[in-house]
Amino acid sequence: MLTGGLIILASFAYVGLLFGIAYYGDKRADAGRSIIANPYIYALSLAVYCTSWTFYGSVGRAATSGIGFLPIYLGPTLMAALWWYVMLKMIRISKANRITSIADFIASRYGKSQTLGGLVTIIAVIGIVPYIALQLKAISTSFAIIRRYPEVAMPADLHRAQLFLGDNTFYIAMLLAAFTILFGTRHLDATERHEGLVAAVAFESLVKLVAFIAVGLFVTYGMYNGFADIFDRAEATPAVNNLLVFSAEVGNYMTWASLTFLSMLAIMFLPRQFQVSIVENVDERHLNKAIWLFPLYLLAINIFVLPIALGGLMHFSSGNIDADTFVLTLPISEQQAWLALVAFIGGLSAATGMVIVETIALSTMVCNDLVMPALLRMKWLRLNERVDLSGLLLGIRRGAIVVILVLGYLYFALAGEAYALVSIGLISFSAVAQFAPAIIGGIYWKGGTRLGALCGLAAGFVVWTYTLLLPSFAKSGWLPMSFLTDGMLGIELLRPQQLFGLTGFDDTTHCLFWSMLANIGCYVGVSLLQRPSAAEHGQATLFVDALKYTPAAGSQFWRGSASVDELRALLGRFLGPERAREAFNAYARNHRIESGQTHAANPDLVHYAESLLAGTIGSASARIMIASVVQEEPLAIDEVMHIIDEASQVLAYSRQLEQKSRELETATNELRMANQRLQELDRMKDDFISTVTHELRTPLTSIRAFSEILNDNPELEAQQRRKFLGIIIKESERLTRLINQVLDLAKIESGNAEWHTSDIDMREVIEDSVSATSQLFKENAIELELDLPDTVPVVTADRDRLMQVMLNLLSNAAKFCRTDGTGRVRISLRRTADALQVDVADNGIGISEADQKVIFEKFRQVGDTLTAKPQGSGLGLPICRQIIGHFGGKLWVRSRPGVGATFSFTIPLAAARTEQHDAERARGVA
Amino acid sequence: MVRPGVKGQRLVALFLLGGLLLNYPLLDLFARGGEIFGIPVLYVYVFSVWALLIALMAIIVETRGD
Numbered sequence: 001m002l003t004g005g006l007i008i009l010a011s012f013a014y015v016g017l018l019f020g021i022a023y024y025g026d027k028r029a030d031a032g033r034s035i036i037a038n039p040y041i042y043a044l045s046l047a048v049y050c051t052s053w054t055f056y057g058s059v060g061r062a063a064t065s066g067i068g069f070l071p072i073y074l075g076p077t078l079m080a081a082l083w084w085y086v087m088l089k090m091i092r093i094s095k096a097n098r099i100t101s102i103a104d105f106i107a108s109r110y111g112k113s114q115t116l117g118g119l120v121t122i123i124a125v126i127g128i129v130p131y132i133a134l135q136l137k138a139i140s141t142s143f144a145i146i147r148r149y150p151e152v153a154m155p156a157d158l159h160r161a162q163l164f165l166g167d168n169t170f171y172i173a174m175l176l177a178a179f180t181i182l183f184g185t186r187h188l189d190a191t192e193r194h195e196g197l198v199a200a201v202a203f204e205s206l207v208k209l210v211a212f213i214a215v216g217l218f219v220t221y222g223m224y225n226g227f228a229d230i231f232d233r234a235e236a237t238p239a240v241n242n243l244l245v246f247s248a249e250v251g252n253y254m255t256w257a258s259l260t261f262l263s264m265l266a267i268m269f270l271p272r273q274f275q276v277s278i279v280e281n282v283d284e285r286h287l288n289k290a291i292w293l294f295p296l297y298l299l300a301i302n303i304f305v306l307p308i309a310l311g312g313l314m315h316f317s318s319g320n321i322d323a324d325t326f327v328l329t330l331p332i333s334e335q336q337a338w339l340a341l342v343a344f345i346g347g348l349s350a351a352t353g354m355v356i357v358e359t360i361a362l363s364t365m366v367c368n369d370l371v372m373p374a375l376l377r378m379k380w381l382r383l384n385e386r387v388d389l390s391g392l393l394l395g396i397r398r399g400a401i402v403v404i405l406v407l408g409y410l411y412f413a414l415a416g417e418a419y420a421l422v423s424i425g426l427i428s429f430s431a432v433a434q435f436a437p438a439i440i441g442g443i444y445w446k447g448g449t450r451l452g453a454l455c456g457l458a459a460g461f462v463v464w465t466y467t468l469l470l471p472s473f474a475k476s477g478w479l480p481m482s483f484l485t486d487g488m489l490g491i492e493l494l495r496p497q498q499l500f501g502l503t504g505f506d507d508t509t510h511c512l513f514w515s516m517l518a519n520i521g522c523y524v525g526v527s528l529l530q531r532p533s534a535a536e537h538g539q540a541t542l543f544v545d546a547l548k549y550t551p552a553a554g555s556q557f558w559r560g561s562a563s564v565d566e567l568r569a570l571l572g573r574f575l576g577p578e579r580a581r582e583a584f585n586a587y588a589r590n591h592r593i594e595s596g597q598t599h600a601a602n603p604d605l606v607h608y609a610e611s612l613l614a615g616t617i618g619s620a621s622a623r624i625m626i627a628s629v630v631q632e633e634p635l636a637i638d639e640v641m642h643i644i645d646e647a648s649q650v651l652a653y654s655r656q657l658e659q660k661s662r663e664l665e666t667a668t669n670e671l672r673m674a675n676q677r678l679q680e681l682d683r684m685k686d687d688f689i690s691t692v693t694h695e696l697r698t699p700l701t702s703i704r705a706f707s708e709i710l711n712d713n714p715e716l717e718a719q720q721r722r723k724f725l726g727i728i729i730k731e732s733e734r735l736t737r738l739i740n741q742v743l744d745l746a747k748i749e750s751g752n753a754e755w756h757t758s759d760i761d762m763r764e765v766i767e768d769s770v771s772a773t774s775q776l777f778k779e780n781a782i783e784l785e786l787d788l789p790d791t792v793p794v795v796t797a798d799r800d801r802l803m804q805v806m807l808n809l810l811s812n813a814a815k816f817c818r819t820d821g822t823g824r825v826r827i828s829l830r831r832t833a834d835a836l837q838v839d840v841a842d843n844g845i846g847i848s849e850a851d852q853k854v855i856f857e858k859f860r861q862v863g864d865t866l867t868a869k870p871q872g873s874g875l876g877l878p879i880c881r882q883i884i885g886h887f888g889g890k891l892w893v894r895s896r897p898g899v900g901a902t903f904s905f906t907i908p909l910a911a912a913r914t915e916q917h918d919a920e921r922a923r924g925v926a
Numbered sequence: 927m928v929r930p931g932v933k934g935q936r937l938v939a940l941f942l943l944g945g946l947l948l949n950y951p952l953l954d955l956f957a958r959g960g961e962i963f964g965i966p967v968l969y970v971y972v973f974s975v976w977a978l979l980i981a982l983m984a985i986i987v988e989t990r991g992d
Binding site: 067070074077078079080081082084085227228229231232235244245253256257260288289291292295296299303306 | 964979
């Protein structure tokens with residue numbers, strides 16, 4: 001019932017469906033309504049990791065090593081937990097630099113090195129060839145088996161009589177090449193993104209999962225009675241029960257750990273994983289869901305592996321059925337035609353998905369990093385003069401796809417028979433693991449250099465070839481077996497799988513150890529021995545600090561000049577003139593530049609053009625092409641350092657700015673306070689003027705009033721007249737005194753007063769002032785008491801000014817003292833530590849606490865000035881305080897209302913005088 | 927914009943935990959035969975740890991706030 005025709009028809013129908021999905025996906029993408037822009041499609045597309053290896057090979061592996069098939073899926077699960085750091089960083093870097101392949105990534109990191117890009121490409125192609133052979137083997141074996149339905153037979157006749165045209169597998173390879181070309185290289189896109197392809201891959205992931213689970217359910221619950229039943233029976237079967245434990249025979253922990261490690265690297269650095277997870281990533285936020293959805297997919301597709309393996313081993317107990325085919329042969333042996341077809345389609349799905357994505361990724365690398373740089377170097381090809389190169393680019397890629405599949409076919413034909421599926425795959429895993437040091441080191445360590453990466457990759461690749469690839473040829477009979485048993489040239493130490501006598505490892509672990517030792521050792525060692533060039537340093541900073549810099553940062557590592565027209569023409573040759581014009585218009589729109597108005601391109605535009613070009617022909621080639629139209633000034637290492645310095649300087653500036661703003665704030669506060677003080681002073685000046693005028697008006701008013709009376713009444717009595725004239729004279733004197741005092745105060749305050757300092761005896765001053773005011777005290781019947789020491793040191797001061805102070809204090813005392821005959825004023829002079837102190841104490845009305853504070857202010861008179869006639873100008877005490885202050889002394893008052901008041905002042909002794917007073921004294925003496 | 931923060935650190939811790947649980951010597955403790963519900967202990971252990979890791983990753987990543 002399952003004829004060859006039906007199977008082929010079903011296969012083509014399935015591939016047709018894939019094309020439909022891809023076509024729909026591309027259409028939607030062109031319309032701007034992407035169907036892959038969601039995390040679920042992204043996670044499913046990552047499952048391109050599961051190939052025929054998973055679909056057929058895992059069961060085969062499980063049949064020989066039990067749970068030993070699992071590290072290949074546990075590794076990616078663990079790695080997914082680190083994606084938040086590693087994958088995110090790689091996505092950011094790739095998007096910012098328009099990186100489209102893993103070769104481009106490594107080349108770009110190490111100074112856009114063409115050599116490095118070429119080496120990575122060669123390693124990737126050679127390393128992946130066995131992996132593609134694995135898919136071909138799976139498809140061709142599964143086709144050969146299902147074609148014999150309902151018979152269950154191993155295709156012994158698969159061993160082809162002749163290569164190529166006489167071999168079905170060759171046709172399968174060519175069909176796959178045709179599919180891939182149709183899928184991936186229909187047109188050229190600067191971003192190398194294939195939305196339709198991703199949609200198809202995601203669909204394939206669903207198909208293979210469903211198919212595998214369908215077979216798993218059938219075996220577990222159709223052929224047996226569930227998990228427990230299978231395991232029970234396996235336990236009872238001597239040939240099988242050793243698979244249920246982690247015994248020494250089925251593997252050891254070293255293998256387990258090294259396979260886990262290997263698969264952790266594979267999930268990051270396989271070219272197809274790089275393609276789907278980084279290049280085809282639409283939005284970095286999709287990573288969030290993929291971190292757990294992708295491991296969940298891996299878990300789901302592995303649940304039934306062991307039951308199918310055990311079921312198969314027990315079902316085909318004769319042992320003549322290859323365990324790699326159990327997924328297909330178990331349904332066939334149970335006559336489940338449709339399930340067998342589903343399983344076949346599932347396997348086909350797993351294989352085609354891998355082959356299509358892998359070869360597209362590889363062909364991009366071959367074209368951008370291997371062929372184009374070489375062609376561009378061949379001046380005689382005159383590629384630089386070709387108007388449109390996009391056709392050439394597509395041609396190279398298509399050719400590369402065919403070549404890669406032919407290589408895969410050859411490996412399958414030459415070496416494929418000797419190995420199980422998983423073992424072939426592990427050869428490829430070990431090859432791509434060589435990229436890990438250069439990439440991981442490259443994005444976390446600025447010190448890695450181009451030469452270091454080159455040496456590390458080359459060394460790792462050589463060791464891989466010697467310890468894993470060549471032995472696979474030897475085991476297939478294409479190299480003499482003596483190469484394995486006796487070592488190269490018969491030197492035992494060089495036996496490829498016991499290198500330098502190292503034993504106890506399986507092939508893969510052995511290779512992993514030696515290749516990583518050589519790779520990491522050379523990478524780190526060589527990097528440490530040399531200084532990176534300017535270009536390397538710039539790129540290293542961009543990569544390592546990718547999470548800090550903005551995407552446009554690349555242009556700062558460039559100096560030079562170019563014309564816009566030349567750039568546009570250059571882009572036109574690779575992208576087609578139409579796309580190039582669109583790109584430039586878009587740039588002009590985004591940067592608000594009138595297109596056609598500027599002729600000189602700025603560094604930013606050059607960088608933009610280079611990154612566009614890099615998307616199409618790779619960063620290394622793009623660099624060369626751009627350099628051909630741009631007069632570039634090479635960046636010296638110190639310039640790069642300078643640019644990096646600038647970035648840190650910006651930080652420093654911002655810190656300085658903060659400090660400045662804080663200082664500014666302080667200054668503002670000070671200014672505000674000064675302004676307040678100024679306003680207060682202004683108000684005080686106004687108050688002063690209004691008070692002065694008020695004080696002047698009072699005597700003026702009475703002078704005028706009495707003058708008018710005298711003027712209007714000439715017949716006034718002589719006695720009356722004399723009295724009035726006396727008042728006028730007294731008021732005039734008061735007016736004069738007031739004006740003198742105001743002038744005096746103004747002079748002292750402005751510093752214009754004249755001071756005649758000399759050494760004076762304070763006792764003399766006091767005695768003189770007392771005799772000058774004795775009449776005043778007598779009139780008021782006030783007893784005056786003097787308490788003066790016999791000798792006092794001389795002080796340096798202005799004698800007349802001190803007299804003024806004393807007179808003022810004494811007249812105040814007389815004014816406010818009791819006038820009923822019990823009044824008493826006591827003057828004392830004594831010496832303190834560094835000054836002379838004079839106290840003038842009365843037993844008058846005293847001054848209240850509140851008034852004590854204000855009496856030294858101008859025009860402040862104690863008492864109700866509205867009702868009582870003021871008894872002074874209100875300037876005496878302020879003037880006194882100014883005078884005493886001038887000589888460095890203090891004037892203050894102590895008083896209790898009703899008891900009396902004591903005014904005291906000090907004059908510093910000569911030794912304690914300040915320099916200011918020395919200077920003034922000197923001036924005064926002169 | 928995805929920012930590795932405390933979530934990223936939790937994921938790294940989970941990576942280390944997974945690496946420990948799924949390797950020698952802890953793995954060896956469960957690799958000596960025996961059955962749970964008729965299924966070998968080794969098989970149950972590895973798949974349970976695996977499922978647990980995935981669940982924890984989902985919880986860490988999907989929890990709002992950082």
